[in-house]
Amino acid sequence: MLEEYNWAGNLRYSATDVAQPSTLDELSSLVTSAGSVRAVGTRHSFNDIADSGGLMVNLEKLDGEPxxxxxxxxxxxxxxxxxxxxxxxxxxxxxxxxxxxxxxxxxxxxxxxxxxxxxxxxxxxxxxxxxxxxxxxxxxxxxxxxxxxxxxxxxxxxxxxxxxxxxxxxxxxxxFEVRQDVFTDVPWTSVEENFDAITSAAYSVSIFSSLAGPAASQVWLKSRTDTEMPYAGAGAFFGGTAAAEPMHPLPGMSAVNCSQQMGVPGSWSDRLAHFRLAFTPSNGDELQSEYLVERGSALEALEILRGMSADIAPLLQVCEIRTMARDDLWLSSSYGQETVGFHFTWKPLQADVEALLAKMEAALAALKPRPHWGKLFTLERAELQGLYPxxxxxxxxxxxxxxxxxxxxxxxxxxxxx
The missing domain is CATH 3.30.465.10 (Uridine Diphospho-n-acetylenolpyruvylglucosamine Reductase; domain 3)
Structure with a gap:
């Protein structure tokens, strides 16, 4: 059954009743009799998007094979x-x-x-x-x-x-198969001068950093072996150095629960995610937020955020920068535009983080940042409605x-x- 807290433990659900139907008939009966109802999944949201003032239903046991x-x-x-x-x-x-x-x-x-x-x-x-x-x-x-x-x-x-x-x-x-190569200490000057080349260097690219200092700490390249010529696992990458051992995005953390690196080809299912299903990810020790801007504004957003690094660093565990293609889904953060996301993993200090988020949103306002709906942000309806046509x-x-x-x-x- 549903735990009363979300994945990170920063939110206690307020639902007055919880149910876990196994059939559509059971779910239908619950929905028709409830005054208020919400569905919850694996609880990996950091705000109250899935919360309910009445009934909450968990669909993990709903019958039906793929x-x-x-x-x-x-x-x-x-x-x-x-x-x-x-x-x-x-x-x-x-x-x-x-x-x-x-x-x-x-x-x-x-x-x-x-x-x-x-x-x-x-x-x-x-x-x-x-x-x-x-x-x-x-x-x-x-x-x-x-x-x-x-x-x-x-x-x-x-x-x-x-x-x-x-x-x-x-x-x-x-x-298809994917190989994953990690490079460390890519200078920010190189990121800024070669942003398009870096983000197009593989099928999937993630830049991890603290936003402070002269270099991004890690760049993860996930290359499809059937369609791309991957960067070799040794040598330089835009001024960065190939990692000598498997890496975790967070400094000092063991890479044991991360997906296979070091250029070893393997199934897409074991490489496209950063973390492995066999390991339960840690919870209760982080908060998350993310803002996505139009691709053409990526470097301006990066400059703004790096300029705030003195405020960000004390609360930050790591920032991940990655790109997504445009789409036509009305409330998608990539609706109508190629986007770049700035994802923040924070220390579990919610009041301090939310105060900082308000400052970050104000600083980025001219770039019309769209927040990830399931993570922490302070923008409200009056501001959000101007971001989605x-x-x-x-x-x-x-x-x-x-x-x-x-x-x-x-x-x-x-x-x-x-």
Whole structure:
């Protein structure tokens, strides 16, 4: 059953009742009888987006095995399926997802609903592979939509405001191998002068740093062996040096729970995420936030954030910089633009972090930063609505699909629906 705290332990859920249905009929009965209901996945969110003032449902036990359609190149899974488990299934059948987030432990529905992403200039976030989905609406009925359906692009990244995802169909492709090489101490001057070349040097690229000092601490390159000429595991990379041993993004941490490095080729399922499913990631000792800006503003954002490093460093564990392709999903942080994300892993000092976030948001305001919906940020509805061209359309869609606001909660009231 659901634990009463989220993954990081910084939020205690306020739900008055918790249920874990195993069938659609059970879920339908719960939804129709509840005055207020929200679904929760693997609890890897740092704000109250999944919280409920009434009923909270956990979909981990919802019945249904993955269904692979080789002709359509899709796989359909229940909403509570974890990406790591789905990856294992696909590997057995010779298929792959185009990308993974840092953690394979997160649920498909939670990642899709919040536009969670991996990395790569040409890679859309995880929600962009959704080909169809099934959504239980407030009347307990299941609504199935696909890319031909009206408002489909507004229903994918839905923040749980429209109903409860029950099954999701994702595009897949033939399995491929990836090698991962890590380089250390890439000078900031080199990053600034060669940003496009660095982020296009591999299928997926992550720059880790403290934002202070003369160099980025690590650059992780994930190269597809079927389509790219990977950088060799030895030698220089834009002034950086090949790592002599496996690395963890956080200084001084063991790399034992990180995905395979040192240029050893292996399955996409074991390389595209930063961390391994076999290890339970640490929790309770970090907070996270992320801001995404249009790619053309990346260096200006970097300059602003590095200029604030004296304020940021005392609270920061590490910052990760990565790129994502544009998409057409209304509330996606990459809607209509190529984006660069600045992801922050903070020390567990929430009041101090939130005070700093307000300052960072003000400093970045001219660049129109879009926050990751599942992480900490202080922007409210009046500010957010100017960042998403289809924001008003999404509000209208929520009113049509959930006129009684059964799926609304405090987060949505503050940030989206009013």
């Amino acid at each position: 269904v692979l359609d080789r002709l359509a190149r899709t796989v359909t899974v229940t909403a509570g399926t974890r990406y790591g488990d789905l990856a294992a299934f696909l590997v057995q059948h010779g298929y792959a997802l185009h990308n993974l987030a840092s953690l394979p432990h997160i649920s498909v529905a939670g990642a899709v609903a919040t536009a969670t992403h991996g990395s790569g200039n040409r890679n859309g976030n995880l929600a962009t592979t959704v080909a169809a989905l099934e959504l239980m609406t407030s009347d307990g009925e299941v609504l199935r939509v696909d890319r031909s359906s009206p408002d489909f692009n507004g229903m994918v990244v839905s923040l749980g405001a429209l109903g409860i995802f029950t099954r999701i169909t994702l595009e897949v492709e033939p399995a 289809r924001f008003g359309d999404f509000q209208d869609l929520a009113r049509r699909l959930d006129p009684e606001r059964k799926f609304a909660n405090a987060f949505l009231a503050r940030k989206v629906l009013g």
